[in-house]
Amino acid sequence: MVDENSTGIWVIGEEKEGKLAPVTLELLTIGRQLADSLRQELVVVIIGHQLEHMSRLLVDYGPDKILLVAGEETRYFIPETYSEVLSALVEQRKPFAILFPATYDGRDVAARLAAKLGVGLAADCTDLKIDEAGRFVQVRPAFGGNLMAVIHQPTARPQLATLRPRMVKPNKSGRKVSPSVEYIKPRISAKPFTKSLLRTVREVAEESGNLDEAEVVIGVGRGIGSSENMRIVNHLATLLKAAIGGSRGVVDAGWLPHTQQIGLTGRVISPKMYLALGISGAVQHLVGVRTAKEIIAINKDPEAPIFKVATFGIVADMFSVIPLLAKELEPPAPQTT
């Protein structure tokens, strides 16, 4: 079943409303390392509608080839059609491995492609590498991050993996070779079913950022007390350019939308800094922030378990800390004469 001639590391980029998701550049950075170790080419595939401006966003991150699949049929993300497009390309060009972002869309299309091709898929990886024997190795957490599994895919090609956002820093490759760019028209077969996107709704303000992408995430616990009190947190978030997430209690109370819940039944995030305000630190919450580089805890209960994982903490009421911190961070008021 293994096609020994399969070659090339492919990265499936994510494009939304004309913008490239940062995780695409992270995938290219790790993809370049894999391709160099194997002396294979690195190919980036973007599927969408109007993609002419994409090449210049990608070129510095080291792809040997840029495939732009652009057409009316792929204007909106529909995993059933995106996986069909990719399946046709894979059958034709036989890559060695394909990397997807572990985002809502990335997981959807990767799973459908894996099932369509009958190949393996390692989900939500935190590290991807090539071992001494030239094998593709995937490392992924399970059991709420309590266990790490090292995975190989010896029996089928291509080998698929989704990588969590923020696992590597996007790195310009410094290569002088300019990649070839190829435009491909999507071909979609008639289906026995229909599926359509009726509307896209944004519930989180653009400036409050994406939990996957933000360097700083502020986590809010039930102690915030009301949705009105979220205003002072919003102000702090603006000063820190932070995204705001919260515990299950805050989401269940309706003070934050469901998209912002962090933890076992919410999202797993890896910011540079997690600022936990009035978060007690139940296991169910902590599994969502284990890969944060720094955890800053502010809680009035000195016994709160969050302090056990904090890199810095203040035992104090968040309502007394937030205004003081905001004042420290505010730009000095203009001098009046």
Next chain:
Amino acid sequence: MRIVVCVKQVPDVAEIRIDEVTHTLVRAGVPSILNPFDEFAVEEALRIREKHGGTITAVSMGPLQAKEALFKCLAMGVDRAVLLTDVFFAGADTWATAKTLAMAIQKLGYDLIICGMKAVDGETSQVGPEIAELLGMPHISYVKRVEVEMESKSITAERMTEQGYQLIRATMPCLLTATKALNVPRIPTLLHQMAAKKKNVEIMKAVDIGAQREEVGLPGSRTQVTKVYTPQYRTGGGTILTSENLPNAVATLKELLKKERIV
């Protein structure tokens, strides 16, 4: 309307501890539960049946003790429970699991399939969409609201995204994966729990779903776990200041933010 709900018995992840000496996972004494996301799936199936009629079959692949998870589904109110259990199924990865479930679902009959958005032990979110692909149907993942339209045989659902949701319409048969935002699952009464224990969990083996040894379980799996280890996370030890001199503590925090180049 034939609804199939795919469920899994999982260890209660919140109860798992790491042995501090051996750095291994302590699973002894950790209770097995119905995967929390599957509860939302079962609950939604019950609500759809209440509104539109039909039957609900809960299906699970696992060892014999996974019957317990299916008893919970019966106690919640599903009509029928099927356990796929066979030595042939052991060691399955997501592909082999999806293949086994898809073959069983084909035998059971379906108009709508609902799964949890992920299992809290494996955490892949892959089995649902893979089943949909294998059965040649559309899927809507990360669902937070569902409307079934019987005349047009279609589903309209809100699919959670990183910053909001998409409204998606798909024809049935269709597969959905449930998030926590979908509903609040009912808690079965003691009476219902006792009644469920008297009900039958049907057993299906590889031969019953027409699965060959090499296409399911470990031989059918495309991924192999070659090693597992417990990761080292920070265990605190950071400076914790009290509120005695709050302005000072806040100034220290600001210095930290500066050092990390956040401000």
